[in-house]
Amino acid sequence: MPAILRHDDTYWEFPDRLLGFRLRRDPQSGEAEVLLSKRSQDRIKAKIRQLTPRNWGQSLAACIDRLNVSLRGWLGFFRIVTEAEERTLQTLDAHIRRRLRAIVLRHWKRRRTIVRRLTRLGARASTAGRAVYRENKSWWALSAAQPVNKALSNAYFRDRNLLSLRERWRELRSQSVVGPTQLVLSLG
Numbered sequence: 001m002p003a004i005l006r007h008d009d010t011y012w013e014f015p016d017r018l019l020g021f022r023l024r025r026d027p028q029s030g031e032a033e034v035l036l037s038k039r040s041q042d043r044i045k046a047k048i049r050q051l052t053p054r055n056w057g058q059s060l061a062a063c064i065d066r067l068n069v070s071l072r073g074w075l076g077f078f079r080i081v082t083e084a085e086e087r088t089l090q091t092l093d094a095h096i097r098r099r100l101r102a103i104v105l106r107h108w109k110r111r112r113t114i115v116r117r118l119t120r121l122g123a124r125a126s127t128a129g130r131a132v133y134r135e136n137k138s139w140w141a142l143s144a145a146q147p148v149n150k151a152l153s154n155a156y157f158r159d160r161n162l163l164s165l166r167e168r169w170r171e172l173r174s175q176s177v178v179g180p181t182q183l184v185l186s187l188g
Contacts, residue, residue, distance in 0.1 A: 020039065033084045051070055093164050093166055097157055
């Protein structure tokens with residue numbers, strides 16, 4: 001595959017599919033960034049959709065366990081991405097939590113039960129009632145409502161052992177990786 005370089009004002013970008021990575025080099029500093037290719041991002045989003053179907057009939061814990069196994073393996077391969085991709089990992093985390101919120105709401109089924117459970121989890125009863133009863137919202141639309149986000153917060157899913165891609169990536173980055181050293185042979 002020939003090396004095709006794209007140039008904009010500050011970066012050189014290398015081909016978009018290099019083992020699922022994209023490389024970008026800053027010409028001033030010479031530092032290279034390792035980014036996810038567009039195809040890799042699309043594939044992980046599709047995998048998340050596959051692992052969190054709308055009609056999940058088992059427990060939330062079973063869904064999270066299945067999801068964690070896949071995310072752990074994916075991140076093990078893509079752990080070398082640089083800080084430029086931290087925002088992408090954060091966006092993926094938010095998307096996963098929203099899909100899980102929709103599953104939880106679907107498990108609760110009835111509007112009255114949803115309001116009662118949201119109130120029990122810390123949302124105000126009036127706010128939860130307005131969000132749930134105001135319109136005939138889908139599970140997906142309701143999963144983005146403010147009282148649902150407050151009650152089914154990040155901490156709610158952390159307590160249920162959901163793996164955070166961003167936090168796990170930071171842990172992996174902090175661990176030192178010792179690679180092979182280059183042998184130097186003296187001539188003479």
